[in-house]
Amino acid sequence: MKTYDVLVILDHYLPGRLAGGPVTTIANLAQRLGDRLRLLVVTRNYDLDGSPYPQNVPGKIYSLQGADVIYLTREQFGPLAFRALLREYSIPTLYLNSFFSPSTIKTLLWNQLAPLGVRIVLAPRGEFSPGALALKPGKKQTYLAIFKGLRLWKGVATFQASTIVEQRDIWRILGPVPVHVAVDLTPAVKKVPRQVHQSRGRVVFVSRISPKKNLAYALEVIKQVRVPLDFHIYGPLEDQDYWERCRQTMSDLPDGVRVEYRGVAEHQRVREIFSSYDVFLFPTLGENYGHVIWEALAAGCPVVVSDQTSWQDFKAAGVGDVLPLSAPEAFAGTVAALVQESAPTKLERAARCVAYAERVAGDTHALEENLALFQPAKALNSGQEA
Known part of the structure; x- marks a missing residue:
């Protein structure tokens, strides 16, 4: 039976790109660390605008750029499916991407009622920056009140921040929760010819x-x-x-x-x-x-x-x-x-x-920071966990 190190939950993923940064972040993580970290990505079988991926069979595992990927229908995508995959493939870590995503909210509520028994890592992906929180603030403040009132943070082993600035944003909103700083990874530079225009x-x-x-x-x-x-x-x-x-x-x-x-x-x-x-x-x-x-x-x-x-x-x-x-x-x-x-x-x-x-x-330290995010013993030994 194939096993994985991390179950990655992402609302939208490749081949779509409309969801922006989180897609690129996970794709780069898989590309750069796929030989050291066995990732199973679970996502919807359509892009952000609703465009379907008709070539992908829901529930089937596909190998894609360093990770295995499962595409689920709108009805399938949720905590029940996540729990089943965690158990079937003996996955020790659940990686949630986005704090305000309904899939994250439902998973944390489910975990409160019936613990998943795995280590949960949550990456807010910049959602706690002042600019981001200022957009549609009513819904976000309501969920934050529920999150704090039900003490859902207790189910999260660590939050990921991409920078020290984001770490401060997380602490400013949630208080002194555990945060691990691991900068987003980039692909290698493939040089392209530079074009210079002078008229305009x-x-x-x-x-x-x-x-x-x-x-x-x-x-x-x-x-x-x-x-x-x-x-x-x-x-x-x-x-x-x-x-x-x-x-x-x-x-x-x-x-x-x-x-x-x-x-x-x-x-x-x-x-x-x-x-x-x-x-x-x-x-x-x-x-x-x-x-x-x-x-x-x-x-x-x-x-x-x-x-x-x-x-x-x-x-x-x-x-x-x-x-x-x-x-x-x-x-x-x-x-x-x-x-x-x-x-x-x-x-x-x-x-x-x-x-x-x-x-x-070429920053090798960034690679180790990301690897340590999913290996808590290594993180603690290197002083990365806060």
Whole structure:
């Protein structure tokens, strides 16, 4: 009988990509540690927008990029199925991704009534950042009250934080619960040819079209950049009302600025897309990691990002800048300066971006941190568990 080390619960997974960062996080974990950690991923048999995976038979195990994956129907996906898989394959660890997901809520309530008898690791995936909590706060505060009132935290062996900043966010909301810091992993850097354009500035936004990603703010920034430029938007239209708000801003642009929505970027083309832009403008309200930021750097594209992520040293490293959302004029000035650089300067900056991404990808300590997340004895010996 085949056994596994970890049962990973994820609302949506490959081959879909619309659910964003968590999909990439688990895919990278499987790719980088699949030879040392036996993962069984349980997910729904459709993507975030409801698009089905007709080639996948519900309940059948598929091998996919370092992990085994089971796709379940909407009706099957829940604590009963998770319990059955934990028992059938003698899995010692349950890995929940997202604090506010209904599947997480139901599983923790079930565990309170009928303990699963396994070690539970819960990764909030940035959901406790101030920006994230400010979105749909009523439902979140209600669940937090239930979580604390029923002491559901007692069923969680440890929470995962991707950074020290996220660790502080978790403690600020939940109190002194056990937290293990394990940075999200990245794939290896595969270099792509860098394209430099001089006639007009080229700025890009690549992310889900939702309030958290803050495209409306990016558009207001672009309106203040007084140099000729093209601003291209890639991403799934997750929130139609928010998209309409963005479109209204797009209808009132200064001369010389052109904005275009280019649909959803296929994952395998993301670095190729980034390689042809002067700047990735990303004034997000909060990211626990931000894989798309690393993808931009790996393609040689400088990043201008809000200070609501773990990336804080871009200016000193010469790969972009990190700015507060209270200063849109600073965003506009930085974007204008980057798009107006000479071709040789842009190529030098691109080389620094790629080198930065390579340093991140080559961090062996990050691999051990993630391995220790699922091996508590090792975590305790190395002082990783808090």
